[in-house]
Amino acid sequence: MKEGNIIEPLVEVKGLTIEFPVRSGLLRAVNEADFVIPKGKITALVGESGSGKSTMASAIMRAITVPGLVSGGSITFDGRDVMSLGKKELQAYKWEQVSMVFQAAQNALNPVVRIKEQIMETFLAHARSKPYTEKQMTERARNLLDYVRLDPDRVLNSFPHELSGGMKQRVMIAFSLLLDPKLVILDEPTTALDVITQAYIFDILKKIHKEMNITMLLLTHDIGVVAKTADRVGVMYAGNVVEAGDVFDMFKRPKHPYTAKLMKAVPSLYEDVSERKGIPGSPPDLLDMPPGCPFHPRCDYAHDKCRKHNPIKVYTPAGHEVACHLYPNPESVAEVRTS
Amino acid sequence: MNARNLDYEAELRQRTRGAARTTSSEVLMRLDHVSMYFERGQSMFGSAQKVGAVVDVNLDIHPGEIIALVGESGCGKTTLGNIITGLQKPTSGKLLYKGEEVPKLSRDKANQFRGEVQMVQQDSYAALNPMRTIYQSLSAPILQRKIVRGRKAAKARVIELLQTVGLTPPERFLDKYPHQLSGGQRQRILMARAISLNPKIIVADEPVSMIDVSLRISILNLMAELNRKLDIAIIYITHDLATARYIAGRGRMAVMYLGRVMELGGVNDVLSQPKHPYLQALLSAVPTPDPEIARAMTELPLRSLEMPNAAKPPSGCRFHPRCPMASARCTSEEPQLRLVGSELTACHYAEEAHELWQRKMADISAIKHV
Numbered sequence: 001m002k003e004g005n006i007i008e009p010l011v012e013v014k015g016l017t018i019e020f021p022v023r024s025g026l027l028r029a030v031n032e033a034d035f036v037i038p039k040g041k042i043t044a045l046v047g048e049s050g051s052g053k054s055t056m057a058s059a060i061m062r063a064i065t066v067p068g069l070v071s072g073g074s075i076t077f078d079g080r081d082v083m084s085l086g087k088k089e090l091q092a093y094k095w096e097q098v099s100m101v102f103q104a105a106q107n108a109l110n111p112v113v114r115i116k117e118q119i120m121e122t123f124l125a126h127a128r129s130k131p132y133t134e135k136q137m138t139e140r141a142r143n144l145l146d147y148v149r150l151d152p153d154r155v156l157n158s159f160p161h162e163l164s165g166g167m168k169q170r171v172m173i174a175f176s177l178l179l180d181p182k183l184v185i186l187d188e189p190t191t192a193l194d195v196i197t198q199a200y201i202f203d204i205l206k207k208i209h210k211e212m213n214i215t216m217l218l219l220t221h222d223i224g225v226v227a228k229t230a231d232r233v234g235v236m237y238a239g240n241v242v243e244a245g246d247v248f249d250m251f252k253r254p255k256h257p258y259t260a261k262l263m264k265a266v267p268s269l270y271e272d273v274s275e276r277k278g279i280p281g282s283p284p285d286l287l288d289m290p291p292g293c294p295f296h297p298r299c300d301y302a303h304d305k306c307r308k309h310n311p312i313k314v315y316t317p318a319g320h321e322v323a324c325h326l327y328p329n330p331e332s333v334a335e336v337r338t339s
Numbered sequence: 340m341n342a343r344n345l346d347y348e349a350e351l352r353q354r355t356r357g358a359a360r361t362t363s364s365e366v367l368m369r370l371d372h373v374s375m376y377f378e379r380g381q382s383m384f385g386s387a388q389k390v391g392a393v394v395d396v397n398l399d400i401h402p403g404e405i406i407a408l409v410g411e412s413g414c415g416k417t418t419l420g421n422i423i424t425g426l427q428k429p430t431s432g433k434l435l436y437k438g439e440e441v442p443k444l445s446r447d448k449a450n451q452f453r454g455e456v457q458m459v460q461q462d463s464y465a466a467l468n469p470m471r472t473i474y475q476s477l478s479a480p481i482l483q484r485k486i487v488r489g490r491k492a493a494k495a496r497v498i499e500l501l502q503t504v505g506l507t508p509p510e511r512f513l514d515k516y517p518h519q520l521s522g523g524q525r526q527r528i529l530m531a532r533a534i535s536l537n538p539k540i541i542v543a544d545e546p547v548s549m550i551d552v553s554l555r556i557s558i559l560n561l562m563a564e565l566n567r568k569l570d571i572a573i574i575y576i577t578h579d580l581a582t583a584r585y586i587a588g589r590g591r592m593a594v595m596y597l598g599r600v601m602e603l604g605g606v607n608d609v610l611s612q613p614k615h616p617y618l619q620a621l622l623s624a625v626p627t628p629d630p631e632i633a634r635a636m637t638e639l640p641l642r643s644l645e646m647p648n649a650a651k652p653p654s655g656c657r658f659h660p661r662c663p664m665a666s667a668r669c670t671s672e673e674p675q676l677r678l679v680g681s682e683l684t685a686c687h688y689a690e691e692a693h694e695l696w697q698r699k700m701a702d703i704s705a706i707k708h709v
Binding site: 049164166193194196197198199200201203221222223224225226227228247248249251261262263265266268269270271273276278279280282283321333 | 411412443514521523552553554555556557559560578579580582584588610620621622623624625626627628629630631632633634635636639642644645646
């Protein structure tokens, strides 16, 4: 943490629990998770599939739908309680406050509608606080497409199938910026794309972040992408954020054994290959969670306490948080979340 | 950086000696000027377009070696994999297996070829019959090919195979259906199926791209182990340079672009001493799991992001419209693979490009060690 030991939160998630009833029981996709998205930063949320990162992001968007149920906890966005927004407020909250870039851009765009009409539709559905004329809408769309380095003339009149994967993803990014949101959630924005396209898209995203001062939440399982783009990292495991902190800290001195193993599990182009190791075992079955710390069956440091009690998260003054019995230290806990 | 240069020189010396040894050993499979053109857009008007998916590839596969075929989507790596397994017949060039042309093999030998060259697919769910149990899927090929006779022997062999690929206790998996297994476990089943016919070559097409990060390495380790213990040559097809480096550390790597091999050499040489500007761009684009290095690699050494149309490849060098080093020569004269340092590179300016890269890497390692 070089600057800003004090984190000013844009989004605060507290004790969030999200459940899905399935045939064999109640599945807790997110389990009493605490998480903060600091204002003006790029925060990355990493974790294996099924760790709950997408579900938590959907909850921030208020996009958990039946049969999913937010059964506990609170989400505060810029001081407002997200869970209690009414229908009208919600329409303005979505896209004017928070927007999302979905994982597979090719599926997020309507295949039979031209890009231009899809953009207009978004304006009409969500621009609540400020009405736009058609001319203004087109102008804004053109500017944003130009900003993500696309040719507006060509793209606006195209159908999605006429664009390449990387172009579609950039259209989605332009889409997410239409109404000038405070937070953009990026759900695996580059998984289906080639590395060169991926690098290019992250260049654009970093530029947007810097120039428009937009807070970003990046959901990914690619540790390399995190190292390159994020300011802050949260690590999710079995529905909980088990560690969070500054990106340099997290890579240099990971505290949670899961984080440490995750960092070592990715093959690198530069480091010694022999240091790389997979994580033994497999992620826990969310319907049959082990007692105590959910990571203990795969953890080298597991002891009796881990098998019985789920660790409580501790917060350091430098903005690092970790939930592991190796760090029971309450002295180092400082209230960094409410400044 | 000095220490690194010394390391490199030592390695180079070692490798040139090593190269002499491998060429003298027998060649299991040879691709001789292999090209694959697809025709598309045939209509009443105008003639069909020819799309070169694989263009003039020469490659020798030696017993027990690992070759990584890398490149972006559409570069022809999967088509090349299909040619190696005999699934697609090249439109020109020859595919030789143990010295004989594959399409001309006698019935017995063709049968043997199909058994000895196996494939591991990317999507393990699609590659297994959802209506069959694991035992049924694994016992069918060995019974059909009479590798074992009788149900008892088949069961024993299937159990042995499951153990080899690290699925223990094996009895628990016999009666399971594919949907009851995780992605990593299904990928292991595919490995078991591939090795069940005692192959000499396994072509693995993106075997880990659909598996969680935390489990990828264990699958790669399994493949490396099969390669070592059973002496199976592995053709590892991927877009992920880091996993290619991981599995093929001592093997070779071929980097493809628009159907052509642009660089070919020992994996460590190719990755640490890249000569071709395309490979350098690719390497710069890979996010490194180290915030300091990752942030130092900012700009992509590319003039254009757009991949040219494979049906109308650019004149001269296929990479020239995107290449920061391109000159007039590159637009007219197609570079052929030539030996630069210890690898083969298809670039007119490989020496200059290599020097630029070394300077860039020196800058980055300086950042790292400040």
